Amino acid sequence: HHIVEVQNLSYTYADGTKAVDGISFLIHHGESVAVVGANGAGKSTLLLHLNGYLTPQKGKVRIGDFPLTKKTIKDIRKTVGMVFQNSDDQLFMPTVYDDVAFGPLNLGLPAEEVEQRVLEALSRTNSEHLKDRPPYKLSGGEKRAVAIATVLAMSPDILVMDEPTSNLDPRARRSLIDLLSGFHHTKIIATHDLDMVLDLCERTIVILDGKIMADGPTLEIFQNT
Numbered sequence: 001h002h003i004v005e006v007q008n009l010s011y012t013y014a015d016g017t018k019a020v021d022g023i024s025f026l027i028h029h030g031e032s033v034a035v036v037g038a039n040g041a042g043k044s045t046l047l048l049h050l051n052g053y054l055t056p057q058k059g060k061v062r063i064g065d066f067p068l069t070k071k072t073i074k075d076i077r078k079t080v081g082m083v084f085q086n087s088d089d090q091l092f093m094p095t096v097y098d099d100v101a102f103g104p105l106n107l108g109l110p111a112e113e114v115e116q117r118v119l120e121a122l123s124r125t126n127s128e129h130l131k132d133r134p135p136y137k138l139s140g141g142e143k144r145a146v147a148i149a150t151v152l153a154m155s156p157d158i159l160v161m162d163e164p165t166s167n168l169d170p171r172a173r174r175s176l177i178d179l180l181s182g183f184h185h186t187k188i189i190a191t192h193d194l195d196m197v198l199d200l201c202e203r204t205i206v207i208l209d210g211k212i213m214a215d216g217p218t219l220e221i222f223q224n225t
């Protein structure tokens with residue numbers, strides 16, 4: 001039973017741009033999948049369908065037991081944690097602690113469990129020391145780690161990340177890759193970062209003009225290009 005199913009998905013923006021054009025794939029529980037392709041290939045549009053920021057115009061998306069529809073978006077967002085390309089879009093509270101607590105509080109969890117989840121997520125992302133800082137004052141790498149903590153605090157089964165190493169310096173990039181290699185969640189990562197693909201993703205999906213050009217073991221994909 002696959003945890004993610006995308007079948008014949010297409011998406012056209014209001015201005016007529018066909019960003020995703022008949023994409024299909026299945027992802028197993030625990031798999032780490034890179035989504036690669038040039039700027040404008042359709043990676044972000046595809047990823048935005050995996051947690052319901054977009055709903056299918058054509059084709060279907062299933063996450064776990066839930067077919068993606070407007071009605072199942074809440075269930076899907078509990079299953080899929082999305083790390084956006086720009087961490088500033090994800091961090092909006094006065095302190096890092098408040099940002100990481102925001103999701104669990106929204107789930108209506110008891111205070112002790114919220115606190116436990118926040119501290120664990122901060123610890124797993126090596127961000128405990130940042131907890132009282134305002135997010136806007138953090139470095140790019142720190143913001144990205146905190147953005148990942150906000151997602152981990154929700155205990156999602158699936159992590160979806162859109163260019164998580166973009167704008168990071170080499171040291172922050174390396175530490176993020178090392179961090180993520182310790183997570184055994186299902187991961188779907190859109191990236192231009194070859195180290196990230198080779199170190200984290202056993203499988204690579206190549207997208208061009210909204211279509212899948214190749215899908216297979218990462219080493220085979222990069223041998224053949």
Ligand code: ADP
Nearest residue numbers: 013015017019038039040041042043044045046
């Ligand atoms: P990628 O993530 O691979 O760079 P995107 O999914 O962002 O690709 O974009 C795919 C195509 O859709 C591009 O041609 C892009 O210009 C277009 N696009 C993205 N967002 C919008 C939007 N909000 N309105 C119209 N076109 C868009």
Ligand code: ADP
Nearest residue numbers: 073074075077078089090091092102103106150
């Ligand atoms: P849900 O419908 O599941 O309650 P929301 O639509 O409230 O979720 O939020 C969607 C996403 O936007 C969440 O990931 C949340 O972290 C984020 N978000 C919610 N409220 C705000 C806000 N005031 N500013 C910025 N982002 C927010």
